[in-house]
Amino acid sequence: MIPEIGHYALILALCVSVVLGTLPIYGAAVGNSMLMSVAKPAARGQFLLILLAFCCLAYAFAAKDFSVLYVASTSNSQLPIQYRLAAIWGAHEGSLLLWVFILSIWMVAVSFLSTHLPEAMRARILGVMGLVSMGFLLFMLTVSNPFERLIPAAFDGRDLNPLLQDPGMVIHPPMLYMGYVGFSVAFAFAIAALLGGTLDATWARWSRPWTTVAWCFLTIGVAMGSGWAYYELGWGGWWFWDPVENASFMPWLAGTALIHSLAVTDKRGGFKAWSVLLAILAFSLSLLGTFLVRSGVLTSVHAFATDPKRGLFILVFLAVVIGGSLILYAWRAPRVGLGGGFSLVSREGMLLTNNVLLIAALGAVLLGTLYPLFLDALDLGKISVGPPYFDTVFVPLMTPAIFLMGIGPLAQWKKATLPALAMRLRWAFAVSAATALTLPFLIGKWTPLISLGLLLAIWIVTTSVVGLRERLAHADGSSLMGRLAAVPRSYWGMLLAHCGVAVFIVGVTMVKGFEVEQDLRMNVGETSTVGGYTFRFDGVREVKGPNYIAARGTFHVSQDGREVTVMYPEKRRYTVQNQTMTEAAIAPGLMRDLYVSLGEPVDNGAWSVRLYHKPFIDWIWGGCLIMALGGVLAISDRRYRLAWRRKEADLPAATQMARQTVS
Amino acid sequence: MMTPRQKRFGLIGLGLLALGVAAMLVLNAFQSNLVFFFTPTQVANAEVPKGRGFRIGGMVEAGSLTREGDGLTVHFVVTDLAKRVPVTFKGILPDLFKEGKGVVAQGQLGADGTFLASEVLAKHDENYMPPEAAAALAKAKAAGAQSSSTLVVNPR
Numbered sequence: 001m002i003p004e005i006g007h008y009a010l011i012l013a014l015c016v017s018v019v020l021g022t023l024p025i026y027g028a029a030v031g032n033s034m035l036m037s038v039a040k041p042a043a044r045g046q047f048l049l050i051l052l053a054f055c056c057l058a059y060a061f062a063a064k065d066f067s068v069l070y071v072a073s074t075s076n077s078q079l080p081i082q083y084r085l086a087a088i089w090g091a092h093e094g095s096l097l098l099w100v101f102i103l104s105i106w107m108v109a110v111s112f113l114s115t116h117l118p119e120a121m122r123a124r125i126l127g128v129m130g131l132v133s134m135g136f137l138l139f140m141l142t143v144s145n146p147f148e149r150l151i152p153a154a155f156d157g158r159d160l161n162p163l164l165q166d167p168g169m170v171i172h173p174p175m176l177y178m179g180y181v182g183f184s185v186a187f188a189f190a191i192a193a194l195l196g197g198t199l200d201a202t203w204a205r206w207s208r209p210w211t212t213v214a215w216c217f218l219t220i221g222v223a224m225g226s227g228w229a230y231y232e233l234g235w236g237g238w239w240f241w242d243p244v245e246n247a248s249f250m251p252w253l254a255g256t257a258l259i260h261s262l263a264v265t266d267k268r269g270g271f272k273a274w275s276v277l278l279a280i281l282a283f284s285l286s287l288l289g290t291f292l293v294r295s296g297v298l299t300s301v302h303a304f305a306t307d308p309k310r311g312l313f314i315l316v317f318l319a320v321v322i323g324g325s326l327i328l329y330a331w332r333a334p335r336v337g338l339g340g341g342f343s344l345v346s347r348e349g350m351l352l353t354n355n356v357l358l359i360a361a362l363g364a365v366l367l368g369t370l371y372p373l374f375l376d377a378l379d380l381g382k383i384s385v386g387p388p389y390f391d392t393v394f395v396p397l398m399t400p401a402i403f404l405m406g407i408g409p410l411a412q413w414k415k416a417t418l419p420a421l422a423m424r425l426r427w428a429f430a431v432s433a434a435t436a437l438t439l440p441f442l443i444g445k446w447t448p449l450i451s452l453g454l455l456l457a458i459w460i461v462t463t464s465v466v467g468l469r470e471r472l473a474h475a476d477g478s479s480l481m482g483r484l485a486a487v488p489r490s491y492w493g494m495l496l497a498h499c500g501v502a503v504f505i506v507g508v509t510m511v512k513g514f515e516v517e518q519d520l521r522m523n524v525g526e527t528s529t530v531g532g533y534t535f536r537f538d539g540v541r542e543v544k545g546p547n548y549i550a551a552r553g554t555f556h557v558s559q560d561g562r563e564v565t566v567m568y569p570e571k572r573r574y575t576v577q578n579q580t581m582t583e584a585a586i587a588p589g590l591m592r593d594l595y596v597s598l599g600e601p602v603d604n605g606a607w608s609v610r611l612y613h614k615p616f617i618d619w620i621w622g623g624c625l626i627m628a629l630g631g632v633l634a635i636s637d638r639r640y641r642l643a644w645r646r647k648e649a650d651l652p653a654a655t656q657m658a659r660q661t662v663s
Numbered sequence: 664m665m666t667p668r669q670k671r672f673g674l675i676g677l678g679l680l681a682l683g684v685a686a687m688l689v690l691n692a693f694q695s696n697l698v699f700f701f702t703p704t705q706v707a708n709a710e711v712p713k714g715r716g717f718r719i720g721g722m723v724e725a726g727s728l729t730r731e732g733d734g735l736t737v738h739f740v741v742t743d744l745a746k747r748v749p750v751t752f753k754g755i756l757p758d759l760f761k762e763g764k765g766v767v768a769q770g771q772l773g774a775d776g777t778f779l780a781s782e783v784l785a786k787h788d789e790n791y792m793p794p795e796a797a798a799a800l801a802k803a804k805a806a807g808a809q810s811s812s813t814l815v816v817n818p819r
Contacts, residue, residue: 344674364689382700389696393689519754521734580758599755602734608755
């Protein structure tokens with residue numbers, strides 16, 4: 001009964017989305033405020049209906065209702081409750097429901113936080129989001145229904161893929177989807193502006209916080225995915241340039257470019273058409289990413305052939321959304337205008353260069369991800385594009401981008417001069433170059449890439465310090481504290497996010513440059529030294545988990561004769577799917593991670609094992625976290641809060657904008 | 664001084680140049696890092712590149728897995744049920760590597776015809792066959808159906 005209620009709620013939600021996607025947009029076009037006012041209640045009603053559907057599916061999982069096909073295929077009676085609930089988004093149908101659910105959360109957020117927007121604008125934004133949700137609901141109800149019954153009911157479920165039975169995987173997809181779907185708000189803002197023909201600095205001011213929030217979620221989501229790969233796959237790698245990873249990384253690159261381009265639109269009124277295009281691009285890539293990962297096309301392009309309805313629907317939907325918005329763009333963007341001119345050496349110029357580099361990097365990732373799929377689909381042979389390609393392409397593209405990241409924030413808008421910039425940054429450059437050249441020798445090994453990485457990281461930090469000092473010198477206030485407080489939060493946010501990039505680069509550089517990996521055979525009682533740490537293998541014993549049996553190894557780790565830690569890597573056998581899983585043991589630290597995983601039993605209790613020493617690897621994810629925190633700090637800035645508060649003063653939008661641009 | 668017009672052309676030229684360089688870089692890296700995939704039959708027919716890495720896929724022949732005394736070096740045979748390729752790999756095999764199951768390996772062909780794998784991939788679950796491996800089996804089967812005599816003439 002409960003699954004039928006969920007199914008019915010989805011059908012009702014589809015009906016509501018049809019209303020939401022048509023009436024308010026039509027109302028905005030003809031200026032009928034009755035029709036426009038439908039948007040808010042419709043968005044909220046749709047949220048409640050999808051929430052109901054989501055709860056129904058959660059109930060089916062919690063109650064082990066194996067008469068629901070989706071529950072039977074992704075969970076099992078022995079699966080612990082937290083993983084049964086996480087199994088909601090463990091496969092295709094449920095993750096689509098999660099996608100729509102999160103979309104409706106964003107719609108409700110827009111409906112509550114958009115009271116300062118003109119009614120027509122809000123109606124169009126919610127309308128566009130309604131159309132997107134209509135596409136997804138239609139898809140679910142026609143070819144991918146999570147509530148489909150299995151008759152007769154299965155005696156027990158097929159279990160969740162053991163790789164996904166992990167706390168990280170419980171949170172990773174919702175985070176990632178918050179980011180993906182969050183870009184739908186920026187997208188809806190862009191389409192609404194194109195429809196209304198009013199694309200000005202106010203538009204950018206409104207969409208900036210939404211875009212930044214989505215970007216923060218996406219940053220965390222991508223970082224969590226990478227962290228999961230590191231500790232769960234048992235290989236000790238943190239990024240494989242796998243199509244699944246690229247699918248989440250491409251929207252991130254587009255979103256990063258969008259954030260920077262919106263800053264120019266907001267502050268200077270420039271890059272308007274470009275910002276709109278990036279908003280469309282970011283959301284299109286989010287859609288592409290969802291479908292690449294969830295349609296099964298990556299495991300085999302011929303999955304399309306076995307289930308042509310799904311594949312066809314996806315292709316048509318992508319074509320309608322991307323093609324439709326690009327046609328609208330081509331039609332309307334020329335009216336938008338280009339904004340003021342600027343010289344090549346200026347903050348706009350550098351932001352534009354950065355944008356172009358980010359998009360070039362995005363193009364390179366897209367090529368490497370899709371080209372093998374195309375070849376395969378056209379039966380022209382099978383190829384794969386490995387990490388070396390991405391590594392070769394990324395370093396030269398990102399190096400100038402990161403170098404400019406140091407200069408850009410210090411350059412004047414409109415026109416800056418190179419000699420003056422060089423003067424202001426000479427110390428920052430001298431310090432970075434000297435440290436980058438000497439530090440590797442002190443650590444014990446020099447390669448050009450280590451030096452380059454350190455140079456870029458220290459360059460970001462030193463230029464940030466220079467920028468902050470200049471800011472403080474010009475800020476009002478008598479005491480240092482007063483002047484610190486006078487620096488706007490958006491500026492702190494930018495500094496923090498940029499320093500997050502620096503931390504990330506340090507992590508990548510140190511891991512790539514200094515990691516020690518050793519695969520070896522170890523007898524019981526044998527020791528081996530890796531990166532200054534001595535590992536002693538004390539054999540394995542059997543332990544039982546809720547739905548698996550594991551061989552658990554014991555490793556005593558010591559440094560200079562002092563015991564540091566004891567590590568327990570496991571080799572698990574999940575009984576339902578009879579699948580083996582390596583569960584690595586990790587001793588994390590600020591300066592290094594120790595990583596042990598079990599290979600296979602050899603003979604007489606000996607095992608083949610992996611012993612890794614990974615210096616600074618946690619800085620990679622720490623850097624991502626700092627970037628996201630920077631984003632959060634930036635949106636807590638006064639200028640956005642003022643925008644919320646202004647509605648009480650009830651000023652016309654144009655005046656608001658004029659004031660805030662002046663301040 | 665340059666006129667605004669000249670300046671604009673200069674800018675556009677510079678932009679195009681940068682874009683061209685970036686595209687060159689990307690395509691060049693792309694070209695040199697493509698890894699092609701071959702079936703055991705293609706390996707046996709010497710259709711594979713010399714001195715360049717590639718991937719092979721197929722099934723791990725049942726009973727072919729042997730391990731050397733160091734516990735790390737393994738030998739096994741990859742087959743598409745028509746031809747067999749012996750493979751040597753030093754390292755820890757992935758969790759899902761099993762005899763009688765699909766596998767994809769990346770590496771180079773040694774002088775003695777042994778495939779020296781640098782990487783063994785098995786990113787799949789119990790019932791799943793890597794698409795490359797499945798394709799290799801299907802292809803060999805199709806070829807066998809067309810000219811089944813070759814199998815009879817050359818039984819291995």
